[in-house]
Amino acid sequence: MLKNIICKGMQMKCKFCGVSEEKYFYKGVCRNCLTLSQDVAKIEGKRRQIKLNLPFELTIFQANLIKELGTAVKQDVFIEAVCGAGKTEMVLPLLVAMLNQGKRCAWAIPRREIVIELSDRLKAYFPELQVVKVCQGFTQCVTGDLVVCTCHQLYRYRHQFDLLILDEPDAFPYRDNKMLEHFVLKSLSETGHIVYLSATVDEAMKKKIKNKEVKHLTLPIRPSLKLLPVPVWRLSLIDNLLFCIDLYRNRHTKAIIYVPTKRQARLLARCLMCPFITSQSEDKEAILDSFRNKLKGFLISTTLLERGVTFEGINCYVLQADQRVFTHATLVQIAGRVGRGTQNTKGSCYFYSKEKNLEIVRCIENINAHNQCACSVLEV
Template identity: 35%
Template structure:
């Protein structure tokens, strides 16, 4: 139940969640949650067109089955909102981060400030490990000093969880909040909001400037509802910065049509090139994995890395492969400690923490850890890299887990496959192309 009016600033909330006092506030506006015009039904929150047969309730009512995971909306409900007042304290020198950007990072950071100032729509195409988060700091600092409200969103919970403490630490004087489906923190009106893109469905014309990180990744890429959520959450005429290392076809099309501007950062913060991939073909790899076995060469590589205390991630395409690969390791009697992890794993966050604290030698993982999570000094192996699950962008992101730390800016990226697929060739080509661009500016 919302009892304080600030919890409604710039949000769109089911009127049933408001206290009687809030409902009586003259500044609170209400609009139908489900809009019916000329026989067509649309959800006001997520903008989905609803099929009457699927949305029908008794007594001629309808509900939205598309965004129901965010709370039910039906024709008996209203969406309540309060215009964003930007009611924040004046903070002198809001940035507490005292780090140093490289010359190239500083150039990008200056550009982001200008994008925010002019409220533009812009894509920063930066390689994995370029230090995108730190490059945001000057622009966030400027926005806070102007009394603006800032939103930072990503499709992945893991990305948000890793990003939040870094933003908190860099802006200790500024109110901030982390929102995602698993958070237990009670909502509070804050100047900086870090959230999953799904959480943007709860906002309405709230943010003056927004950053959308990992824009090419599921579930944001190609999702009309989440793209609408972004446009609805930003104030009309607000500025949006898109961040990615692997832009999808939609972004490339927008760039070509000059709907958004673009800038590039092809080199990591430490100045080293991206680790290139090593492609290793193994006949009958899929059949062996399906039998709970692994080729001798792969087992030898795993054993070698464990003995060298070289920590790594072992990627597999499907959840069922986690058990199969675990069975193969047990049969091989390799003396190692590891965990398996996937998107719906209830202990996913704890397992990532175990890897980060070096409590295990390695993780066997699906693509859930392809991006947004950093483990310093690791190597990477991908089993069945030619599987259709692995897109070229996914393989680029997986390779990008390696060499992110200046203490160990290199490392191994091994793609095990039966055939050198188009996606593997594309991954190899993209990394080499970014390295070529990087050499030109070094």
């Protein structure tokens, strides 16, 4: 471990994770890296002849963005596309082109659950490729034709990737995490570039766009060509009475109920006699698979399911939407779970809180602004 410490005068810096604050070091050892293996994975690039056969046709708006992406990828790119716009599918043609040239590619995502879901989707798209998922519980094989991993696992790949797709860079735990940012940058080859994907833009990305460090591409409309569902705010003062009434009215539908804490998730699930999922749930994949296979029912969740997951025909309820954990970006992402897919499945989103705070207002304004842009695009 000591070989990874650079000393400049009295200041130390970890060559492995990049931290330099004194609090992270003990007797010259970086405590951030004590649990990390320092074996460097080696990815071999080889030319291929992959063809992309999507099970559906892309819209003209998606196709135009794909063309822009193909010319812009000589630098880092940020694709800002609304929830359900098909960000994954729009990046696939670029991924195919890079792999066919023998370039080394990876897809990094902040959260483990989305790594597992996305890697299965990519295996279906590319059955001839060895798509490896690298995250907690899946670290036996860390090399393949295409790596799909959490941002934490990028520490294994030093100067390896010519293309890194970084999904949801404004999501926890990547947002404002200097160590993970260091892992991302160190995973790139000398000529490597990043394609960022998200429906929401944080301050760090706004700064990159302003300084022209990234090429900014946007898509304000879903493949269904329907507008985004706008959340409905409802005043909730007395024991969430309106929420209970709405649940009764929609008892024959499928819904995710978001709550601010793990404790509330457990208590509400007990009251409603339905499953719940949090970051501490041990059987997350089984819970999600079971919920997907149901035609109706409720699932209680923390912000764990705010992004990256798709369920057909659901409603979304956010209880205590004025709590700090529900930022405007989080609320936008939660609302984006509704009405996804090319068939524009029906669904509604409701925010319940004692007040309509700034984050709720910003969320609704954001969605309305995207809908206005979509209307302008459709009129052209």
